Amino acid sequence: MGPGPINADPRVLRAMSAQLVGQYDPAMTGYMTETMGLYRDVFRTGNEQTLLIDGTARAGIEAALVSLIQPGDRVLVPIFGRFGHLLREIAERVGAEVHVREVPWGTVFTPAAIEQAIIETRPTLLAIVHGDTSTTLAQPLDELGDICARHGVLFYTDATASLGGNTFEADAWGLDAVTAGLQKCLAGPSGSAPATFSARAVDVIDSRRSIEAGIREAGDAVLPNRIRSNYFDLAMLFDYWGPRRLNHHTEATTALYGARECARILVEEGMAEAVARHRLHGSAMLAGVHGLGLSVFGDPAHRMNNVVAVEIPDGVNGDAVRGTLLEDFGIEIGTSFGPLHGKVWRIGVMGYNARKDTVLTTLAALEQVLRRAGASVTGGGGVGAAWDLYADADRDAAASDDAAVLS
Amino acid sequence: MGPGPINADPRVLRAMSAQLVGQYDPAMTGYMTETMGLYRDVFRTGNEQTLLIDGTARAGIEAALVSLIQPGDRVLVPIFGRFGHLLREIAERVGAEVHVREVPWGTVFTPAAIEQAIIETRPTLLAIVHGDTSTTLAQPLDELGDICARHGVLFYTDATASLGGNTFEADAWGLDAVTAGLQKCLAGPSGSAPATFSARAVDVIDSRRSIEAGIREAGDAVLPNRIRSNYFDLAMLFDYWGPRRLNHHTEATTALYGARECARILVEEGMAEAVARHRLHGSAMLAGVHGLGLSVFGDPAHRMNNVVAVEIPDGVNGDAVRGTLLEDFGIEIGTSFGPLHGKVWRIGVMGYNARKDTVLTTLAALEQVLRRAGASVTGGGGVGAAWDLYADADRDAAASDDAAVLS
Incomplete structure (x- = not known):
């Protein structure tokens, strides 16, 4: 990730x-x-x-x-x-x-x-x-x-x-x-x-x-x-x-x-459909990060769908969190370059990894690792916010299908 | 090949x-x-x-x-x-x-x-x-x-x-x-x-x-x-x-x-052993090409083990022979560049293809295709010469093993 x-x-x-x-x-x-x-x-x-x-x-x-x-x-x-x-x-x-x-x-x-x-x-x-x-x-x-x-x-x-x-x-x-x-x-x-x-x-x-x-x-x-x-x-x-x-x-x-x-x-998927998939899962990750009480770096109007820059909370060792995620959960997230080095993690949601299970698993693991690192996180807030976003998207898709049938 | x-x-x-x-x-x-x-x-x-x-x-x-x-x-x-x-x-x-x-x-x-x-x-x-x-x-x-x-x-x-x-x-x-x-x-x-x-x-x-x-x-x-x-x-x-x-x-x-x-x-094989394998199968291909009555291009003292340049016999269409080998036998051999273009085929015996079966199959197919193309070839001469070379090599290896046991 x-x-x-x-x-x-x-x-x-x-x-x-x-x-x-x-x-x-x-x-x-x-x-x-x-x-x-x-x-x-x-x-x-x-x-x-x-x-x-x-x-x-x-x-x-x-x-x-x-x-x-x-x-x-x-x-x-x-x-x-x-x-x-x-x-x-x-x-x-x-x-x-x-x-x-x-x-x-x-x-x-x-x-x-x-x-x-x-x-x-x-x-x-x-x-x-x-x-x-x-x-x-x-x-x-x-x-x-x-x-x-x-x-x-x-x-x-x-x-x-x-x-x-x-x-x-x-x-x-x-x-x-x-x-x-x-x-x-x-x-x-x-x-x-x-x-x-x-x-x-x-x-x-x-x-x-x-x-x-x-x-x-x-x-x-x-x-x-x-x-x-x-x-x-x-x-x-x-x-x-x-x-x-x-x-x-x-x-x-x-x-x-x-x-x-x-x-x-x-x-085969269709380019528009592939973009929509990245938008959906990228938005779920973004919602989950916010739901954990974390801040996101960068102008929200111009974010790519496929990567989220998460500000590392004060007092948390960014590399230690990344190490625990990799070693204990098998999940890799990214460090940063230049002026952002040590200030943000970058979490990707792209390609084969742009899926519901990867988003939810990453948010669940991140919550555990942050809590253990002494950061203040909202228990269940990350996965919950992502679940809500997926539910809304399912409802919108169903409504759109109904509209198509009625029209 | x-x-x-x-x-x-x-x-x-x-x-x-x-x-x-x-x-x-x-x-x-x-x-x-x-x-x-x-x-x-x-x-x-x-x-x-x-x-x-x-x-x-x-x-x-x-x-x-x-x-x-x-x-x-x-x-x-x-x-x-x-x-x-x-x-x-x-x-x-x-x-x-x-x-x-x-x-x-x-x-x-x-x-x-x-x-x-x-x-x-x-x-x-x-x-x-x-x-x-x-x-x-x-x-x-x-x-x-x-x-x-x-x-x-x-x-x-x-x-x-x-x-x-x-x-x-x-x-x-x-x-x-x-x-x-x-x-x-x-x-x-x-x-x-x-x-x-x-x-x-x-x-x-x-x-x-x-x-x-x-x-x-x-x-x-x-x-x-x-x-x-x-x-x-x-x-x-x-x-x-x-x-x-x-x-x-x-x-x-x-x-x-x-x-x-x-x-x-x-x-794992050993570098000396890998070179010896290429020398063995390359020599078998060379012997076979000579055994078919064909000529080989280039100074024999400085040939690489892994490729043989075969002079295309007079009156034979080199590209047609290559095409038949590829289409009917599934065997690819090479054309040539520059001054050798149209004059020689290049047959490789290298890597995973440096094997007895690939050498013998190629020689057998080449004999058939050349005969069909109207060239004069020695029936059985290619595969026979390669077989002889492999038999000699086996005898030498056995003798060397015996010598090692006796010494």
Whole structure:
């Protein structure tokens, strides 16, 4: 019940135990093409270039930034948590002139503030995290696509922490590039980074297309502005995932099986239904935390569904509580980074762990451990509040079914 | 039975279906530390910095080169096949001044030729492939460590294709950096890159150590020569795998389970025994190919144990033969790159596929398909020659056992 990685869905683990097939076996290339289609549904996009980067979520970020950014390009990174600092760091390393804006942890940016920063810095790329698990908040992105389009700025986000558990609309929000990972609401293991790129982003990337030595043919140019990485060269990855099937890395077959199964599970459930499930169980956890008499960190209007930042009560040793939960109850919850270190725990409710039994068990155990640690808690208040929320949700669903029958 | 990826050992797939544990769970950090030790045995090294890069074999190469090379550094890349071109390509992209030497495909370099090239180019790093599957040859490395030490050159090799199936001695050969992958003789899926770095290499890498924004503390410097990649920054990876456990990427847990099991299987068998197994079954395949009346490409003195390049007979359509083997017999063999394209098939005998039954079945099927394709083959000559070789090996083993009993 940490902020990710979390338990994988057993279906995903089972898919990953399937035997390998050859890299260019028609079954394998068929899986690759199918996986591209599945992630178009997950990202809610029609982008042809929707594929996997063979690495963790961070590899997806670096692939997007090193391929979209040329050394010297100006990049704007609005930072509202730890992973904004990571975007800044990676953009700097790939040679960008990075401009940052920061808001206090626990808050997000207004669209007007971002437009103002774009006007001031004239970037070629806006790079912003969608959901930052470090603060548990999600930055609203729905108005930023229009702003970027007006100013001729490419619009990139990392949706690792939010995708699948919170509304996400790559095309409707005007995104040019999105990267993600499997280890949060997608219910898989870290190690494969789904990503999608708009036609505009593909044009920028393909303008630096340079086929590698060893498979280059006469007439294939080596451009002076070729991408600084071979492994993360998206132009070559597009050729590898596309009909040319131009050799690049040896596909991480087991990771592909896992990423494919993660998307199959979500698409079978329906993206709206998956978001509603995370909202339900995340709200139950939130109600339970309040019901125990604890406070929650961060602007409640912009909380992600899938993680709650609980303020550690005065006089309670946060790490000792986490240790007892792990050792005696087998439940892991998260610590925090930077300004929140030692001040909040982060409890995840996501992916395969977004369930009633996990929410109630965690609240029951937390009550016991807090009481033992000498904190003042409301006996039964956590589980009770969550039970009430579930009962209300059941009543609403029944009423809605009745209304559907009567109409 | 291609040149890799090949079927994974079922033990590895089973290990990869285990449920995840949290990133800093003592069980997980215990697995990481255990895996470092196992790969020390596999690489035959005492190097403290022996770890996994979360990506395919190519990710391991890029991590080594981007971390060891500063822009403008001179790098010598002797090329004897496709993957030498890849080392050159990656070294160029990370900013090196790359000098190459080439020998015709099917041959390797003499130590004297490499020393001469070092004298001419004065590189800071020698980067050379150990076994290049494109030509099936292995470059002897045992004399190159002394040469590099005499000239103050760092010595790096990629052993993806050879490790586990051919003698490999990281320390005895004086290597400063070695990278590999799981999908050849290690009997796992592509997606994790074991790597090891000598104290000298670690010094070079740590001189560029720069902790990332977001977890940097007061007093942590940002160096002007920091490594151009965040994901592949080995200095940060050392901190992450070491006792500091400084947060970097979210470990690809399932890939770690797989990499750990690959090494456990090899270490249980013994590295010398694993090499002997590859030598036995590779020799049987070679004898069988000759027994069918086919020719083998490449200098026989420097063949890898685990892959045979078979010259496609005149008048035979190589892709049609491969197609029939795959579709009617369920056996995949490899095509070839560059100057060998259309001229040779590559048959792998490695990892979980280095077995008597796979060798005999492949030879039996190949005979049938070649006959049907109108080629002249010696009926029974392939399987017969392999059977003879296995019988000789059994006799030698029995004689050796007798001698051991008598002595």
